[in-house]
Amino acid sequence: MLNNTLLSGKLVRLAAITPEHAEVWAKWRMNSEYLRLADLGPAIFNSVKATHDWMEKHLDDWLEHEFSIRTMDGDQLIGTTGLDGNMKAHGDAFVGIGIGEADYWGKGYGTEAMSLILGYAFMELNLQRVSLDVFEYNERAIHSYEKSGFKIEGRMRNALLREGKRWDIVFMGILREEWLLLHPDPPAATP
Amino acid sequence: MNISDSLFEGKLVCLAPIDHEKDPEVEAGWTHDPAFMRMMYTEPMRPLSVFQVKKRYEELEKKIDERNNQFHFRIRASADKRLLGFCDLHWIAWPNGAAHLQLGIGSPADWRQGYGSEALHMLMRYAFAELNLYRLTAIIPEYNTPAIAFFSKAGFREEVRRRQALARDGRRWDALGFGLLVDEWKDRART
Numbered sequence: 001m002l003n004n005t006l007l008s009g010k011l012v013r014l015a016a017i018t019p020e021h022a023e024v025w026a027k028w029r030m031n032s033e034y035l036r037l038a039d040l041g042p043a044i045f046n047s048v049k050a051t052h053d054w055m056e057k058h059l060d061d062w063l064e065h066e067f068s069i070r071t072m073d074g075d076q077l078i079g080t081t082g083l084d085g086n087m088k089a090h091g092d093a094f095v096g097i098g099i100g101e102a103d104y105w106g107k108g109y110g111t112e113a114m115s116l117i118l119g120y121a122f123m124e125l126n127l128q129r130v131s132l133d134v135f136e137y138n139e140r141a142i143h144s145y146e147k148s149g150f151k152i153e154g155r156m157r158n159a160l161l162r163e164g165k166r167w168d169i170v171f172m173g174i175l176r177e178e179w180l181l182l183h184p185d186p187p188a189a190t191p
Numbered sequence: 192m193n194i195s196d197s198l199f200e201g202k203l204v205c206l207a208p209i210d211h212e213k214d215p216e217v218e219a220g221w222t223h224d225p226a227f228m229r230m231m232y233t234e235p236m237r238p239l240s241v242f243q244v245k246k247r248y249e250e251l252e253k254k255i256d257e258r259n260n261q262f263h264f265r266i267r268a269s270a271d272k273r274l275l276g277f278c279d280l281h282w283i284a285w286p287n288g289a290a291h292l293q294l295g296i297g298s299p300a301d302w303r304q305g306y307g308s309e310a311l312h313m314l315m316r317y318a319f320a321e322l323n324l325y326r327l328t329a330i331i332p333e334y335n336t337p338a339i340a341f342f343s344k345a346g347f348r349e350e351v352r353r354r355q356a357l358a359r360d361g362r363r364w365d366a367l368g369f370g371l372l373v374d375e376w377k378d379r380a381r382t
Binding site: 040041042086089090091092128129131153154155156157158159160161166171173175 | 233234235284286287288289325326328349350351352353354355356357358363366368370372
């Protein structure tokens with residue numbers, strides 16, 4: 001038997017993205033705190049139209065492995081998560097995750113979405129490891145990633161300058177065998 | 192160093208633009224050598240024709256023009272202007288003053304002659320004294336021990352070790368991030 005709940009958990013599920021989400025995506029980008037947690041580049045919003053056009057153009061490249069995060073209760077679109085990187089040649093991907101709806105921060109939604117995308121990365125894409133980088137000041141995220149099994153693999157010193165202060169970019173990673181140790185009995189193994 | 196000290200002319204090498212007539216044939220030759228390509232790039236190597244290299248040069252110059260986040264240099268021998276290699280600053284994040292760099296000397300016969308070292312010093316000066324950057328990052332595969340020694344000698348420090356991020360020759364290797372801050376560069380330049 002295969003694991004037919006690969007994409008869903010208790011709080012959230014991973015679902016498709018569509019340019020029709022542009023309005024919600026654009027709304028999330030009005031929150032500068034969100035942008036400064038998520039993006040290395042300067043915090044800036046985009047129009048709904050520009051967002052829509054960008055999504056349409058990049059559905060098959062940048063957004064090839066990008067998912068919507070939707071609540072199990074109420075099916076609300078609350079964020080996105082996705083993978084990109086040297087997947088084919090090296091079995092390594094960078095994961096990105098963002099809960100755009102600030103009401104859902106700090107309540108386990110992001111952590112569960114991360115565990116779903118890791119399951120997808122290791123059990124469907126058959127990756128060997130998953131990487132991420134996170135800003136030093138985003139302590140809530142670092143804590144969540146550690147709960148998901150990521151280990152800190154280094155720090156790019158002072159790589160970020162915000163509010164007049166220099167911050168490290170923290171690199172984290174989880175190996176396939178580490179993930180398997182944390183999931184000794186995935187549903188897939190149960191006949 | 193003074194304003195009148197050339198940024199582009201060194202003792203052994205000079206930094207110069209692409210020669211669209213002559214360079215493609217030389218670089219196409221390098222792309223046939225796994226010893227060079229697998230040290231330089233994590234993407235799977237493949238030999239390129241002169242035609243393909245020409246096209247890549249054109250695409251590169253278009254990107255440089257559009258994005259304003261990269262600087263590319265050909266490394267030529269001062270004596271006869273022969274093409275030795277190339278170096279660049281890319282992914283420049285202007286608000287953070289951070290950039291990645293890459294440097295390669297194409298033909299094994301030209302390795303260990305001091306060309307790369309002089310080019311790196313010129314590139315660092317360009318980054319810190321002309322672009323006013325704050326830090327540089329070099330990504331190096333664990334198996335590229337000459338590059339580790341090369342960047343360490345110039346003052347770069349290992350900051351990140353993404354475990355087993357690369358697959359080559361049937362085994363896995365770490366991907367290392369080496370970093371250098373402007374103050375570290377200044378301290379070394381003074382002594």
